Every structure is written in C-alpha cells, then in structure tokens.
Amino acid sequence: MSTTTTKSTPKIALIGAGPASLTLASLLKCHDIPFTIYEAASSLRHAGGTLDLHPTTGQAALKEAGLWDAFVKHARPESDVMKLVDIGGEVCWDENGADKQEVGESEEEKFAGRPEIDRAALMKILVESLEEGSIKFGKKLNEVVPSKTEEKKFNLVFADGKEEGFDLVIGGDGAWSKVRNLLSDTKPHYSGISLIEVWCNDVKSNPWLRNYVGNGSCFSFGEGCAILSQRQGDGSQRTYACLRVPEDFIETCSIDWNDKDAARKEFMERHFSHAGKDLKRVVMESTDYLIPRTLYELPVGFTWESRPGVTLIGDSAHLMTPFAGVGVNVGMTDSLVLAHEIVAACKGKKSLDEALQAYEKEMFPRAARYAQKTAKNKKGHFTEGGSKHMADRIRAHYEEARKEPNVQVDRAEGVSSG
Ligand SMILES: Cc1cc2nc3c(=O)[nH]c(=O)nc-3n(C[C@H](O)[C@H](O)[C@H](O)COP(=O)(O)OP(=O)(O)OC[C@H]3O[C@@H](n4cnc5c(N)ncnc54)[C@H](O)[C@@H]3O)c2cc1C
CATH class of the missing domain: 3.30.9.60 (D-Amino Acid Oxidase; Chain A, domain 2)
Known part of the structure; x- marks a missing residue:
C-alpha cells in the first residue's frame, strides 16, 4: 500500500468525452487541477436523446461544478x-x-423529480465549462501500457501515435473501454x-x-x-x-x-x-x-482489484441497459466522488493510490445497486x-x-x- 501523501499535481488523462468524463473534467477544473481529455471522435457527439437527471446524483454533480444555472436554463421539468x-x-x-x-x-x-435535459444540451453545458483545448479530438486509444522507463507511470497508445508519462489514467470510454483491459478481462455481454x-x-x-x-x-x-x-x-x-x-x-x-x-x-x-x-x-x-x-451490459456487481494509476468511470465501469434510466446519473456520481478523492490527493491529504481505492470502495456497491435495479426492470418490464x-x-x-x-x-x- 502506498503511503506517499506529499502535495503534488498528477498528470491526468481522461479517456473519452462522454458525460462522465466531461463532468469529472468540469469538477477538476473548479479546483485548478490540470487534465487532458482524449476523445476518439473528431468532434463532440451531439446525437442522443433526453436524459433525466436526479437530484442526488446528476443534478448534485452539476451543482458542485457550478453549472446549476445553466442546467435550469436547459432542463425541462415539464417533461x-x-x-x-x-x-x-x-x-x-x-x-x-x-x-x-x-x-x-x-x-x-x-426539480425534485427527474427533469429531462437533452443529451446535446448537457454535453454543451459541460464542454463550455472547460478551457478551450481541454479535449483532444480524433485520439482513438488502442492501449494503455505501463512505462518501462518511469516507475508508476503509464503511456497511451493511440491509433495515430503515443503520449507518455501519466500518473493517472481514467477510463470514461464507455462500453468497449480500452482502459478496462488493464484492470479486468471481463467484457460486456449481450x-x-x-x-x-x-x-x-x-x-x-x-x-x-x-x-x-x-x-x-x-x-x-x-x-x-x-x-x-x-x-x-x-x-x-x-x-x-x-x-x-x-x-x-x-x-x-x-x-x-x-x-x-x-x-x-x-x-x-x-x-x-x-x-x-x-x-x-x-x-x-x-x-x-x-x-x-x-x-x-457488464455483469451486475462487476469489480476489479484496485491498481495504482488507473480507474474507470461511467459505462466503462458499469455498463447497464437503459431500463432504469440511470446510466448517466451513476456515471456523473462517479465523477463527483472521484473528483473529491483526487482533490484530497492533490492537497496531500492522501496518496493518489488511496484516493482511487476510496473511490472504488464507494462506487462498487453503489453501481451494483443500480445495476441490480436495472436488471430487475429488464426482467419485469418485458x-x-x-x-x-x-x-x-x-x-x-x-x-x-x-x-x-x-x-x-x-x-x-x-x-x-x-
Ligand atoms: C439506447 C440507450 C438509452 C439510454 N438512456 C438513458 C437515460 O435515459 N438515462 C440515463 O441516465 N442513461 C441512459 N443511457 C445510458 C447512457 O447513455 C450512458 O450511461 C452514458 O452515456 C454513459 O456515459 P459515459 O460518459 O460513461 O460513456 P459514453 O457516453 O459512452 O461516452 C464514451 C466516450 O468515449 C469515447 N471513446 C470510446 N472509445 C474510445 C477510445 N478507444 N478512445 C478514445 N475515446 C473513446 C466515445 O466516443 C464517447 O465519446 C442509455 C443508453 C442507451 C444505449
């Protein structure tokens, strides 16, 4: 177990520019913690339908990122x-x-219910909260590999080249995550x-x-x-x-x-x-x-053994069917919890390894509860x-x-x- 708790700013890569990564990025930005988002697509995917954001999950993350007013402007409680x-x-x-x-x-x-917001509007709010250039588009990750020359660092292998020396790689790259391979052999099943x-x-x-x-x-x-x-x-x-x-x-x-x-x-x-x-x-x-x-979907209760320098958020950690309408909310809550942990590590209150362990300890049972509910709905509704x-x-x-x-x-x- 690592016990290094010196104040330091880790070099952070977020893989994928979906709602989970963008929420985390927005929260990190509020604390002046630098990061880079690498997104496979050549521009933001505006496709997608309406999402209902719940008060204690998606809405809470937006509030903490200072985006509540923007959310209220775009949300549709009447829907x-x-x-x-x-x-x-x-x-x-x-x-x-x-x-x-x-x-x-x-x-x-x-807003106490589940006001709807279009996915495109949510993505726009989140992207606009970031500095220009925070997202590198057209960067399709093929693989994450431990550095051979620098201890506890990771290199990213993209379809069009490499980026090196990351202390923390966060997989927000959805169902077919390439980051997940470092933590588990489990793949989504039909x-x-x-x-x-x-x-x-x-x-x-x-x-x-x-x-x-x-x-x-x-x-x-x-x-x-x-x-x-x-x-x-x-x-x-x-x-x-x-x-x-x-x-x-x-x-x-x-x-x-x-x-x-x-x-x-x-x-x-x-x-x-x-x-x-x-x-x-x-x-x-x-x-x-x-x-x-x-x-x-991923198996209900999917977990992995914590590994220094790598973790997952959103669908890459707990892909579910839409039959409880919670995927985005669970992902945004991951981002909220992980942001708190990264901030604590950057302030020297704990090591980065301890921060990841604390995040995963909170996330695993929470995601499992929602996955269970989703599985129950899938069975009951059809x-x-x-x-x-x-x-x-x-x-x-x-x-x-x-x-x-x-x-x-x-x-x-x-x-x-x-
Ligand atoms: C039909 C359907 C309906 C849904 N309805 C709802 C709903 O109403 N409410 C709700 O809460 N959830 C819903 N969901 C679930 C919701 O869409 C997901 O939970 C949510 O999009 C997950 O966000 P994410 O950021 O984790 O991943 P994603 O939204 O999947 O984003 C991942 C990002 O990573 C990028 N990426 C992927 N691979 C790579 C790579 N190798 N390198 C770089 N970038 C990469 C992708 O291009 C994408 O931009 C629905 C899902 C489906 C399929």
Whole structure:
C-alpha cells in the first residue's frame, strides 16, 4: 500500500468525452487541477436523446461544478410526465391528463423529480465549462501500457501515435473501454434486448403523434417486447421498438436496414402485429431515421482489484441497459466522488493510490445497486402486463406520498431513452 501523501499535481488523462468524463473534467477544473481529455471522435457527439437527471446524483454533480444555472436554463421539468400503455393499446396511466399530479412552483419542487435535459444540451453545458483545448479530438486509444522507463507511470497508445508519462489514467470510454483491459478481462455481454430507434424530427408537423405521446415519455411493455417513445427538447421525438431476441438478430433477421422505410414496415409487421394500432402508428410515423441497436451490459456487481494509476468511470465501469434510466446519473456520481478523492490527493491529504481505492470502495456497491435495479426492470418490464404492473406501482407510490407528504415519490422505475 502506498503511503506517499506529499502535495503534488498528477498528470491526468481522461479517456473519452462522454458525460462522465466531461463532468469529472468540469469538477477538476473548479479546483485548478490540470487534465487532458482524449476523445476518439473528431468532434463532440451531439446525437442522443433526453436524459433525466436526479437530484442526488446528476443534478448534485452539476451543482458542485457550478453549472446549476445553466442546467435550469436547459432542463425541462415539464417533461417529467409519464404515459403507460398496455401493448394491446389500453392506456393504463397518463400524467398528461387524468393522472396529472400537482407539482409545486418553487425551483426546488420543480426539480425534485427527474427533469429531462437533452443529451446535446448537457454535453454543451459541460464542454463550455472547460478551457478551450481541454479535449483532444480524433485520439482513438488502442492501449494503455505501463512505462518501462518511469516507475508508476503509464503511456497511451493511440491509433495515430503515443503520449507518455501519466500518473493517472481514467477510463470514461464507455462500453468497449480500452482502459478496462488493464484492470479486468471481463467484457460486456449481450443483454438479451435489441431494438430499432426511429425518429420524428419535427413533431409539430404531426399533431397526432405529438398528442398521443404527450409532453414526456410514453412507454408500452409486453411479453418480450416494448415500444418506448419520448419527446425531446428540440421538438423531435424518439421511439424505440425493443425485442427480446438472440444477439445476432440484427444481422441475421434478413431485414435490409439500409432501406429504412421498408425495414420499419417489415420489422413492425413481423414482430409487433399484436400491438395496439396507435402504438404501431407511433413507430410507423417516425420516419426520419432508423438505427438498429444491440444492447450490452457488464455483469451486475462487476469489480476489479484496485491498481495504482488507473480507474474507470461511467459505462466503462458499469455498463447497464437503459431500463432504469440511470446510466448517466451513476456515471456523473462517479465523477463527483472521484473528483473529491483526487482533490484530497492533490492537497496531500492522501496518496493518489488511496484516493482511487476510496473511490472504488464507494462506487462498487453503489453501481451494483443500480445495476441490480436495472436488471430487475429488464426482467419485469418485458412481460405480459408489464405496463399495468408499472402503472400499479406508480399509483401505489403516489398513494404513499399522499399519506406521507415528506416522502419523495420515486416513480421512475422506468426507462429512459438518452
Ligand atoms: C439506447 C440507450 C438509452 C439510454 N438512456 C438513458 C437515460 O435515459 N438515462 C440515463 O441516465 N442513461 C441512459 N443511457 C445510458 C447512457 O447513455 C450512458 O450511461 C452514458 O452515456 C454513459 O456515459 P459515459 O460518459 O460513461 O460513456 P459514453 O457516453 O459512452 O461516452 C464514451 C466516450 O468515449 C469515447 N471513446 C470510446 N472509445 C474510445 C477510445 N478507444 N478512445 C478514445 N475515446 C473513446 C466515445 O466516443 C464517447 O465519446 C442509455 C443508453 C442507451 C444505449
């Protein structure tokens, strides 16, 4: 165990410019701790849907990074609205209408739920909080290797060259992390769920679609399938049609994904003939893009033995399916906890090795709790009656909250589509 606790500034590399790395970077910047972010893409990925940030996780990280006002400007508490439809088409719960719950007017009350923010807006807020040049784009990491010449240092091998002499390498490089290889042989496995993602870019142009899905999320679950639709802040609407199928489904189902209109029609006719007509229409009228996706996950409770100078945050540490809508929140909390530890090490209160150990000790059980919840949702939602069960749970939560007004309603047992 290292006991070096001298005040020093480590040379830090953050791999990947996803929400987890950017949050950590923003927090480090608040403490004048230097770092470089290496991102494989040639510019920031603005793609992606809406994310709900929770008060004690994602929101807490943004507050501490001094980004609360920017978040409030872009967040959409009015989109924290749920509609649940049985796969046959019967509406089981609708907060756009009869089931609307009263939300208070104060900022605290409005943001006490799970206000949505578009992924692009979140990324913009985080990037704008950093110094120009903090992110090196087009740097695809192939490998991290221990330095042969300098003790306890690491070199980064990119597709286009090397960077040397890092004291701390933090993998925020998502599902297929190259940093993870230094800590574990474990790879993500198939979650059992594949989906097509379809978009309507301007939902104003289709009043039926806009009204049917409503202001927030409209989810429908059935045996081995789901249709999940969400309004985005930019006026678009994104829908997933999900299936429990073998891992090679997307490649072997003989649908030509390049012809999106024919592919959408064939996919729905083959796999959702039992769905209610409105649900089918939501997918069929989302004609702007079609992206087939195969969802992967890391084992629930994935851990590694702490190794000086290397750690993971976000999906690279605990990749989960979106069926509890928590991935970004867990990743941003990693960043908050790790930032505290790095700051303590830089102030000489502990060694960097101790800081990483403390971070991982806190993160492992926290991530495992969320992964467990996600796995439970994946199992429970994709069942006959999945929507009705979810609606019953929400009703019960509200009932409880009515009896105990100080109890926070956690009705977001659900899914998100960010
Ligand atoms: C369909 C879907 C819906 C989701 N919905 C939600 C939701 O509503 N709410 C929620 O909280 N979470 C949701 N999630 C999960 C959420 O998207 C992730 O948890 C989150 O993006 C993880 O952030 P991250 O920063 O860890 O990684 P990522 O967002 O994956 O970012 C990783 C970054 O690393 C870069 N990178 C990768 N490899 C390399 C390399 N070798 N070298 C350099 N850079 C590299 C990538 O280009 C990327 O920019 C969803 C996920 C999916 C798939």
